[in-house]
Amino acid sequence: MGLGAYIAVSAILFTLGLVTIAARRNILYVLFGIEMILNAANINFVAFNRFNGDGMDGRMFAIFVIILAAAEAAVALAIVLNVYQLFSTTKPSDVDLLRE
Amino acid sequence: MDLTFHPETDFKLLLAVPLIPLCGYIIQIFLGRFLPRKGDWVVTTGMFATMCITVYMFAKALNHQMGGGGHGGEHEAETAVLSFFHESKDIGFSWNWLYNAPEILQSPELAAKMQNLTVGLLYDGLGSAMLAVVGIVSFFVHLFSMGYMKGDHRYHIFFANISLFTVAMLSLILSDNILFLFIFWEVMGLMSYLLIGHFSHDPKSHRITHAAAACKKAFLTTRIGDCCLLIGFMMFFYNYGTFGFHELWAFTTEDVAANGWQAWHHTAGLFLFGGTVGKSAQFPLHIWLPDAMEGPTPVSAMIHAATMVAAGVFLLGRVYPMLSPEVLTVVTATGALTAIFAATIGMTVYDIKGVLAYSTISQLGFMVAAIGTGGLGLVAGLFHMVTHAFFKACLFLSAGSVIHGCHHEQDMRKMGGLRRKMPITFICMLVCTLAIAGMPMFSGFYSKDKIVQSTMMANELAPSWATAFAGLALPLAASLTAFYMFRLIIMTFFGKPKDQHVHDHAHESPLPMTIALTALAFLGMFGGQFWLANMDIMGSHATWFETLVGYDAHHGLSVFEGMYPGITLQNTYLGVESAAALTKVGADAHHSALILSLTVAGLGILVAFMAYQWKVRAFSPEKFTSTIAPIYRTVLNKYYIDEFVNKTFIRLSMVVAYVFKWFDETIIDGIVNTVGRLNRILGTIMAWFDKTFVDGLVNLVGALSNGFGAALRLIQTGRIQQYVSFAVAGGLATVAWLLLF
Numbered sequence: 001m002g003l004g005a006y007i008a009v010s011a012i013l014f015t016l017g018l019v020t021i022a023a024r025r026n027i028l029y030v031l032f033g034i035e036m037i038l039n040a041a042n043i044n045f046v047a048f049n050r051f052n053g054d055g056m057d058g059r060m061f062a063i064f065v066i067i068l069a070a071a072e073a074a075v076a077l078a079i080v081l082n083v084y085q086l087f088s089t090t091k092p093s094d095v096d097l098l099r100e
Numbered sequence: 101m102d103l104t105f106h107p108e109t110d111f112k113l114l115l116a117v118p119l120i121p122l123c124g125y126i127i128q129i130f131l132g133r134f135l136p137r138k139g140d141w142v143v144t145t146g147m148f149a150t151m152c153i154t155v156y157m158f159a160k161a162l163n164h165q166m167g168g169g170g171h172g173g174e175h176e177a178e179t180a181v182l183s184f185f186h187e188s189k190d191i192g193f194s195w196n197w198l199y200n201a202p203e204i205l206q207s208p209e210l211a212a213k214m215q216n217l218t219v220g221l222l223y224d225g226l227g228s229a230m231l232a233v234v235g236i237v238s239f240f241v242h243l244f245s246m247g248y249m250k251g252d253h254r255y256h257i258f259f260a261n262i263s264l265f266t267v268a269m270l271s272l273i274l275s276d277n278i279l280f281l282f283i284f285w286e287v288m289g290l291m292s293y294l295l296i297g298h299f300s301h302d303p304k305s306h307r308i309t310h311a312a313a314a315c316k317k318a319f320l321t322t323r324i325g326d327c328c329l330l331i332g333f334m335m336f337f338y339n340y341g342t343f344g345f346h347e348l349w350a351f352t353t354e355d356v357a358a359n360g361w362q363a364w365h366h367t368a369g370l371f372l373f374g375g376t377v378g379k380s381a382q383f384p385l386h387i388w389l390p391d392a393m394e395g396p397t398p399v400s401a402m403i404h405a406a407t408m409v410a411a412g413v414f415l416l417g418r419v420y421p422m423l424s425p426e427v428l429t430v431v432t433a434t435g436a437l438t439a440i441f442a443a444t445i446g447m448t449v450y451d452i453k454g455v456l457a458y459s460t461i462s463q464l465g466f467m468v469a470a471i472g473t474g475g476l477g478l479v480a481g482l483f484h485m486v487t488h489a490f491f492k493a494c495l496f497l498s499a500g501s502v503i504h505g506c507h508h509e510q511d512m513r514k515m516g517g518l519r520r521k522m523p524i525t526f527i528c529m530l531v532c533t534l535a536i537a538g539m540p541m542f543s544g545f546y547s548k549d550k551i552v553q554s555t556m557m558a559n560e561l562a563p564s565w566a567t568a569f570a571g572l573a574l575p576l577a578a579s580l581t582a583f584y585m586f587r588l589i590i591m592t593f594f595g596k597p598k599d600q601h602v603h604d605h606a607h608e609s610p611l612p613m614t615i616a617l618t619a620l621a622f623l624g625m626f627g628g629q630f631w632l633a634n635m636d637i638m639g640s641h642a643t644w645f646e647t648l649v650g651y652d653a654h655h656g657l658s659v660f661e662g663m664y665p666g667i668t669l670q671n672t673y674l675g676v677e678s679a680a681a682l683t684k685v686g687a688d689a690h691h692s693a694l695i696l697s698l699t700v701a702g703l704g705i706l707v708a709f710m711a712y713q714w715k716v717r718a719f720s721p722e723k724f725t726s727t728i729a730p731i732y733r734t735v736l737n738k739y740y741i742d743e744f745v746n747k748t749f750i751r752l753s754m755v756v757a758y759v760f761k762w763f764d765e766t767i768i769d770g771i772v773n774t775v776g777r778l779n780r781i782l783g784t785i786m787a788w789f790d791k792t793f794v795d796g797l798v799n800l801v802g803a804l805s806n807g808f809g810a811a812l813r814l815i816q817t818g819r820i821q822q823y824v825s826f827a828v829a830g831g832l833a834t835v836a837w838l839l840l841f
Contacts, residue, residue: 099818
């Protein structure tokens with residue numbers, strides 16, 4: 001299998017993540033979409049490192065991204081919890097305070 | 101006492117004469133109401149000092165003219181008063197206030213003649229006598245006012261004003277040029293306005309009284325004369341380029357000696373005389389003086405004796421060398437007409453002050469007529485002004501004392517029998533009435549006798565219709581004077597009380613008033629005695645006044661070394677060939693004048709007693725007035741002159757005023773309103789432009805921002821997912837852009 005297959009999987013995963021973020025009615029799914037996009041980036045990092053690089057740089061970035069994602073998930077979940085307490089809903093379309 | 105002149109010190113003394121009461125005025129007007137007794141003592145003390153200085157200086161002047169000065173020769177002594185003060189002008193006070201204006205002069209010779217215009221003091225025979233008279237009378241009037249004005253609500257203002265009134269008169273006498281004389285003349289006019297109008301506002305009822313109309317009338321009537329005076333002396337200035345009296349006298353007499361009297365001399369002289377007509381209440385501008393009785397009595401005394409009316413006669417004395425014989429004819433005629441005409445009115449008046457007012461007009465007529473006859477008449481007229489000042493001041497103050505004693509009752513018909521109630525007032529008034537009636541040994545006799553004598557001399561030496569008229573009118577007026585003055589005395593002091601209420605409450609006046617009365621009565625009695633000049637009772641026939649002005653009819657043609665030094669008069673006794681001829685005419689006239697004036701005065705007094713005291717049937721005033729009822733009515737109404745003036749001049753000026761008012765309201769206001777209307781139309785257009793275009797532009801900017809905002813707000817939904825979609829769409833669009841182009 002060549003590099004193109006990996007990139008294809010990554011692109012599909014990115015697109016799915018994007019659609020999940022834009023379209024899902026539950027805010028938790030939006031978080032899932034973000035994770036999917038991050039993982040699409042991770043696949044790219046690892047794939048490019050495997051085919052083009054000669055060191056461990058890409059794989060190290062992937063690990064950083066995983067750590068960042070974990071931290072981000074913790075923060076995001078806290079925000080979600082607050083949002084839920086404020087608005088009593090998890091629908092992102094109802095949360096439109098940014099408009100003000 | 102040292103009675104010789106010392107230029108430096110005497111100069112300062114004379115300067116202090118008006119300055120002391122001026123300081124008093126300034127203190128009084130600003131601080132008067134805060135001082136104890138409302139400050140009357142400030143100005144009265146000042147006036148006392150002024151009086152002392154004027155009398156002291158008068159004694160010096162008289163001493164000099166009598167040859168007692170330290171200048172040696174007799175001739176020098178005669179001119180000493182004036183020559184000294186010529187020097188002192190350079191020593192003490194000479195202020196160059198105006199430079200030549202050569203373009204107004206007609207010829208280069210005159211331009212060369214024209215001096216720098218300076219201001220200084222002129223103190224000569226006439227001025228010294230007048231200054232002393234004003235000082236004395238003013239002080240006693242001040243003293244009298246302390247009693248008379250007690251309790252007045254504007255007491256301190258009264259004292260301030262009367263003080264400035266005196267300052268104006270004193271400065272007028274001391275002015276050595278006619279412009280400054282005119283300035284003080286005007287100040288005096290203003291002060292007379294304020295003082296006559298002292299009671300213009302009734303503090304109790306808050307109404308405007310008759311005094312307001314009276315002071316306005318006085319001010320406006322004298323204003324006509326003032327205008328004439330201004331025109332007159334400006335004509336002289338135009339031709340001779342100077343205001344100084346000495347220069348005017350010298351230039352006029354030189355000019356006339358060379359070229360004769362010219363037409364403009366007559367015109368200018370008449371205008372100068374117009375000033376006297378206004379100020380000295382000569383016919384036809386006499387109408388203000390009886391109305392001026394609305395003022396407080398001390399003010400009347402001042403106006404009638406020392407200031408105001410005396411200023412007009414004084415002016416005649418000052419400008420006499422500048423008056424042509426033709427003008428003097430008019431002067432004589434006016435004076436004689438005024439004398440007889442005011443005397444007839446004086447017989448019909450019942451107001452005690454009104455009688456005195458008309459007697460003043462009449463006496464002023466005597467003075468003016470006498471001055472018009474020239475020579476001895478000039479001396480007699482000015483001398484009568486001096487003696488008249490004393491006895492008329494005393495008469496007015498006595499009348500004031502009577503009014504004060506009778507609680508402001510002025511109608512003589514309600515008085516009578518007051519001589520026991522007010523003995524001091526009675527005696528003072530009797531003395532002065534004898535003086536004004538012309539009884540021997542009283543001052544008025546000497547001056548009035550000289551006036552009659554001078555008209556006789558004029559009829560002999562330079563007869564004209566005016567001197568003939570004066571020769572008839574003046575003795576007749578003198579007789580009438582004696583009659584109406586004794587009518588006043590009898591109605592007020594003799595007989596039975598006519599109004600018991602007034603009589604019961606009558607009382608003698610307080611001490612300051614009686615002191616003033618007594619002093620003035622003393623002067624009214626002795627003020628004219630001829631021997632005062634040299635203490636030689638039988639030796640001299642010249643009065644002290646003649647000595648003072650340097651007139652001596654017995655030693656030569658009339659010269660006035662004490663008044664017009666070095667001037668050869670061009671209007672006096674021109675036809676007289678020798679001194680002896682003049683002396684003879686004078687001596688003849690002297691005897692007949694003596695008999696005539698004694699006869700007329702005696703007749704007047706006799707008739708007065710027969711008509712009012714002894715009630716002789718043939719002389720009953722009621723019967724007499726009913727026989728000549730139409731004439732009596734005319735005289736009683738003062739010859740309808742006030743009515744005539746009201747119907748003509750005042751109505752005319754009202755019509756003119758209404759025309760101007762119409763012009764103002766229609767034309768001027770019309771123009772102003774049209775301009776205003778045009779402005780408003782222009783303003784409307786501007787406003788429309790502003791609102792439409794300028795505001796439109798500003799609003800357009802706002803509306804555009806608003807529109808963009810509204811459009812942009814549509815994408816600001818606040819929904820994250822939408823934002824993400826936009827971001828993705830933007831990214832895809834960018835990629836598409838990069839790929840395609």
